[in-house]
Amino acid sequence: MTDPVDLASPALTLSDIDPNKPSPARIYDFWLGGSQNFAADREVGQRIAEAMPHLPIAARANRAFLSRVVHHLVADLGITQLLDLGSGVPAAGNVHEVARAHNPEANVIYVDVDSVAIAHARSLLEDLPGCEAILADVRSPATVLGHPLLQATLDLKQPVAVLMFAVLHFVPDEGAPEEIVRDFMQATVSGSYLAISHGVPDVHDPGTQQDAADSYAARTGIPFVARTPEQLSTWFTDLELMPPGLVSIDEWMPEPLVEPRENPLIYGALARKS
Numbered sequence: 649m650t651d652p653v654d655l656a657s658p659a660l661t662l663s664d665i666d667p668n669k670p671s672p673a674r675i676y677d678f679w680l681g682g683s684q685n686f687a688a689d690r691e692v693g694q695r696i697a698e699a700m701p702h703l704p705i706a707a708r709a710n711r712a713f714l715s716r717v718v719h720h721l722v723a724d725l726g727i728t729q730l731l732d733l734g735s736g737v738p739a740a741g742n743v744h745e746v747a748r749a750h751n752p753e754a755n756v757i758y759v760d761v762d763s764v765a766i767a768h769a770r771s772l773l774e775d776l777p778g779c780e781a782i783l784a785d786v787r788s789p790a791t792v793l794g795h796p797l798l799q800a801t802l803d804l805k806q807p808v809a810v811l812m813f814a815v816l817h818f819v820p821d822e823g824a825p826e827e828i829v830r831d832f833m834q835a836t837v838s839g840s841y842l843a844i845s846h847g848v849p850d851v852h853d854p855g856t857q858q859d860a861a862d863s864y865a866a867r868t869g870i871p872f873v874a875r876t877p878e879q880l881s882t883w884f885t886d887l888e889l890m891p892p893g894l895v896s897i898d899e900w901m902p903e904p905l906v907e908p909r910e911n912p913l914i915y916g917a918l919a920r921k922s
């Protein structure tokens with residue numbers, strides 16, 4: 649008999665959390681109106697929101713986009729397994745909630761590098777078999793894909809939806825985001841999907857966006873890299889882009905009566921692996 653894998657190991661300790669160092673996960677939580685953030689997160693989040701008031705609005709629009717994509721994947725395309733990379737602090741409309749509203753059997757793996765995000769996710773998922781949260785870095789696809797919790801929860805011989813919402817703009821070009829996308833999709837079978845949302849350049853006020861990105865990087869230690877839709881489109885070349893293509897997230901299967909904003913700041917797409 650093989651040794652049982654201790655799925656709870658390694659235990660997550662919160663001792664390495666520095667409340668004085670703002671984190672992208674907690675700043676985003678602040679913009680969404682969540683409570684899992686510290687004074688340092690709120691101070692940076694507030695300052696950036698004052699310079700770019702449309703950013704918290706874009707964060708909420710991104711959550712709505714995530715919800716529409718997951719609904720479409722599970723309700724219309726029959727997806728039952730989802731891998732949410734850079735999942736963030738749990739917020740309204742978490743992937744497992746949207747997915748399980750349509751299919752209670754759907755399995756979900758959350759992955760984030762932020763301890764607060766994963767600790768909170770784990771407490772939320774405690775009594776939900778088939779939903780797990782992993783503390784890991786998406787820049788190491790092999791580590792994520794080989795994690796015992798992922799291996800025990802997802803069957804990679806069946807289609808999986810790989811979700812990368814608002815995470816790859818934290819990976820600079822030196823981190824080869826295109827290769828990260830490719831490595832995750834290479835581990836999936838035909839019929840799998842890739843969903844991405846990503847910050848784009850602010851064509852109306854590039855200077856303010858650059859200043860905000862610089863101050864964000866100075867405080868969090870994490871760069872923010874806006875990429876043009878043309879740059880992002882190269883990540884989908886081996887995949888079949890689903891309608892309406894790579895567009896502003898407001899334009900992706902919009903809710904009726906929602907007017908696309910003039911300056912959405914985030915683009916997104918869903919693509920299928922043939």
Ligand SMILES: C[S@@+](CC[C@H](N)C(=O)[O-])C[C@H]1O[C@@H](n2cnc3c(N)ncnc32)[C@H](O)[C@@H]1O
Binds near residue numbers: 676714765784813
């Ligand atoms: C803006 S939040 C997006 C959360 C969620 N995906 C959404 O769209 O609502 C970005 C998340 O990516 C996480 N993140 C950034 N870099 C990461 C990395 N290298 N590996 C894993 N997670 C990362 C952050 O900790 C944060 O929780």
